[in-house]
Each structure stands twice: as C-alpha cells, then as structure tokens.
Amino acid sequence: MMGLILSNLDVFEHGLLVSLELSGFTFALASLLGVVLAVCRISPVIPLRMLSRTYVGTLRSVPLLVLLILFVFGLPEVGLVYSLFWTAVTAMSLYWAAFFCEVVRSGVRAVPKGQIEAGRAIGLTFGQVLRFVVFPQSLRSVVQPLASLLIAVTLNSSLAAAVGVTQELTGQTQLLDQQYAQPLVTFGAAAACYVALTLLIGQTAARLERRLVVQR
Template sequence: MYLTNIMLDPERLERWITIAQSSLLPLLKGALYYTIPLTLISFTIGLFIAVLTALARISGVAPLKMVARVYVSIIRGTPLLVQLFIIFYGLPSIGVTIDPFPAAVIGFSLNVGAYASEIIRAAILSIPKGQWEAAYSIGMSYPQALKRIVLPQASRVSIPPLSNSFISLVKDTSLASLILVAEMFRRAQEIAATNYEFLLLYAQAGAIYWIICFGLSLVQGRIENRLDRYVAK
C-alpha cells in the first residue's frame, strides 16, 4: 500500500528519484573506500590466522591445540556484533582505544580466522594419509610435505566454502556501521537521517550489496568450474 501510494503520487515519486540519484554516489564511495577494503583486508588477515589455527589444531602440540580450540570456541560461540562492541567500546575502559576502521578489521579478521580455520582443517584432514606417507617416503620433512603436497590439494577443496565466507563477509561489514565506520550502510543511515526516507535509502544500499555479492557469486562459479575441469583432468 505504501509503495502504491508513492507510485500514484507524482511529487513523492519524483522526490524518491531525486534522492536516489543524489545518494548513489555517496553510497558507492562508502562501498569503494570502506566496504570493499574492509572486506579484502579482513579476509586476507583472517585467512592467515585461519591457516595458523588449523595447523595448530592438527598439530601434536597439546598447548597449541588447546589455545586454538579455545579461540575458535569463543569466536564461534559469541555474536560478531558483541565482538565488535568489545573491541571498540569495551577496550577503552581498560585504556585501549582503537579507531573505528582498525577495530572493525580486528573484529572481522578474528571472526573470519575462526570460521575459516575449520574449513581449512577439514580440507587438510580430507587429504588421504597416503599422500603424507608418499611425501615422507621420498625424504620430505613434515613442513615440506605440508607445503608442497598437502596444502595445494587442500586449497582446491577449501576454495568453494572460503568463497562463500568471503561473500558473507561483504554483507557482514554492514555491522561496522555500529562502531562508526563510514562504510556504505553507515552512509545510508546518515543520508536517511536528513531526509527521513529510510525505506528508500536502506533498499538502495541493499541493492548495491546484492549487486556486489551477485558479481562475486559469478566469479566464484567460474573458479569452481575451472577447478572441476582441473580435477577431471
């Protein structure tokens, strides 16, 4: 009914079109300068953390396994929003103040690291033990076997779920608006606060998120097809 009334009201429709046009560039700037960099930086750091955590989980060193397990349990067992609030709003109470963007990077990286570590750990464990034994039989050490034999195969197995994690991270970056990062959704909130067209601005931001994620899904599909052809050979 609300949209129908707008369609029947030429002045309101014209106002919507004007606001949508004027807000498009600020929203795109928010995506370009904050949403996309935040996603790329956080995922890269998180992937590094994930590999180290996965290796710790499968190692024979009990303290490392325990630390990695506790880290994964805490991150996976608490909401991402709570983690961001602790880093940005909670740490200043003990004298540790972090700017919004670095705080968001830390929060998202730790979150990605915990979830992606389980993906990587499962991928490593999916490699047949015969691969390890073959590597040892030709004189490779554990690090050499891991680097040259196991990880390349595990990476092909883990790429599809890691791609899904990357796409999810694009959407999760909207939570950074709550710790004052001027990413795309924060820009939408700021603009909507001046003209009170919350439905229009939030829908416009959602459409941009969808376009970004749809493009990434197409890239993911092409990568998976290439991997399938590689495995088939």
C-alpha cells in the same frame, strides 16, 4: 525515488568503497590467522592443538556485534586507541579467523591419507607435507566454502555501522535516511549493492572452481 538515489550516487559509491576496504582487510587478515590456526589444529604438538581448539570454540560462541562493542569500548580502557575503522577490522579479523580455520581444516581432511603418508615416506617434514602436498590439493575443495565465508564477511561488515564506522555503506545509508526519511528507497538501494557484491563473489568463485577442476 530514483532522483534521490541518483542525486546521492557519490554517497553510495563512497559507502560501498569503504565496505569493500573493510571486508578486504578483514578477509586478508582472517585468512592469515586462520591458516596459522588450522596448522595448529592439525599439528602433532598437543598444546598447539588445544590452544587452537579453544580459540576457535570461544570466538565462534561470541556474537560478532558483541565482540565489536567489546573492542571499540574496551581497547581504550587498556590504553590502545586507534581509528574505529581499524578497531572494527581487528575485531572482525579475529572473529572470522576462527571460521576460516575450520574451512581450511575441512579442506585438509578431504585430502586422502595416502597422499600424506606418501609425502612422509619420501622424507618430507610436517611443514613440507602441508606446503607441497596437502594445501595445493585442499584448495580445490575449499573454493566455495571460502566464497561463502567472504560473502558472510562482506554482509556482516554492515555491523560496523553500529559501533560508529559510519563511512561504510550501511552507515552512509542510515545518514541518508535521517536526512530524507525514505527508508525503503535508501535501504533498498543499499540492499541492491549488497546483492550485486554477493553475486559477483559467487560468480568469481564458480569460475575459479571450474578452472581448478580443469587443471586436475
């Protein structure tokens, strides 16, 4: 059992690295789009609010695996062909941006209205109020929700294996299982890797949250 794992450590390491890259790129892109969507959601411009609300409501209503399949098989039909890895990153980023938007919006709503009114009273524009007043304060209340979102992104990156991204951890584990027919051992090792990543993210978020509390 241990011999199987030790003799294939390089396979697990490669799969884990690709999973980290997949999750990292997805979270970074989803963060950028999510912030834009959140700004639109709280914007005084009604069309922007409606557009953002529609996007969030639609994407949150579609299973991630369905979206991945639509992108992998649909993009080539319209002439957009690039690697499965980046196709998965694109689909997952668009999906998780909707959830990131709601996390940011909840943090914004946690900022006392008096702070926003004070910013407006001293002549700050809408963008300046967000940049200098709202976002710095909301960051303290969204650390744990964002950590939970990152954990969800990391764990659900395994769905990429279902659409052909076999380089990531779950895909590599499936290939090992086909070779050795030892699902309990191979997938048990993969599960241990995911648990380790989850614990690491949780501990990092807790440490960051404590630091932000001290700085208040």
